[in-house]
Amino acid sequence: MVVERLNNASMFISKFALLNVLWLALIVAGLGVFGFFPATIALFMIARKWVLEGQQGKVVKPMVKIFKEHFLRANVFGYLMLAAGAVLYINYHLIQASEGSVPLFVVLAFLFTVTVYILFAVSIIPVSVHFEGGMRTVLLRTLQFxxxxxxxxxxxxxxVWSVIYLSLSFPAVIIFFSGSVGSYMLMWFFNRSIEKIDQKQLENNPIALKG
Incomplete structure (x- = not known):
C-alpha cells in the first residue's frame, strides 16, 4: 500500500515536471518572443484537461498540436495585451513626471485601470481556454469574469505573484514546476468558480433542473 502510494505520488510529480519542461521547450521552439503565448495556451489547455479528467493520456503530442493550432491567435492576443500594458507604463511615467500637477481623480482613475488590467491579464488565459469564441467574445467574457x-x-x-516569487527565489522551480503547477492551480480555481456559477443558475431555474 505504501509503495503504491509512493509510486502514484512520483508519477503525479513527474507528469508536472514533464509538462513544465515541454512548456519551456515550446517557448524556445518559438524563439521565445513568438513561442511564449502559444506555449502557455497549450500549457493551460493540458492543465484544464487534468483538472477535469485527471492525468490520463499523453501529454507531448496533444500539447505540440495545440501549440501549432493556436500559434497565430495566441500571439495576436498576447501582443495586444503587451501593447495595452506598454500604454499604461508610458502613462505611469507621464503622471510621475508631472510632479503632482495631474488631478487626483485622474490618478485614481489610472490606478483603477491598472488594477483592472492586471486582473484581466491573469484571467484571460483561463477564460480563453474554457470558452470558445472570437477575440471579442473572449474579451467580453474575461471582463465579465x-x-x-x-x-x-x-x-x-x-x-501568479507567488509562483513568480518562488521561481525567482528557487530557480530550479522554473525548470520543473513553475508553469505546470501555476496553470493547474489557476484552472482548478477557475473550474470551481464556474461550477458554482452553473449550480446557482440551475438552482434559480427550475426548468433547467428538470431538464
Missing part, C-alpha cells in the same frame, strides 16, 4: 468573480481574479493574482 473579472467583475463578476472579483475575489477569484484577486486570488489568481496572488497565485
Amino acid at each position: 473579472v467583475f463578476g468573480r472579483f475575489h477569484i481574479t484577486v486570488l489568481f493574482g496572488i497565485v
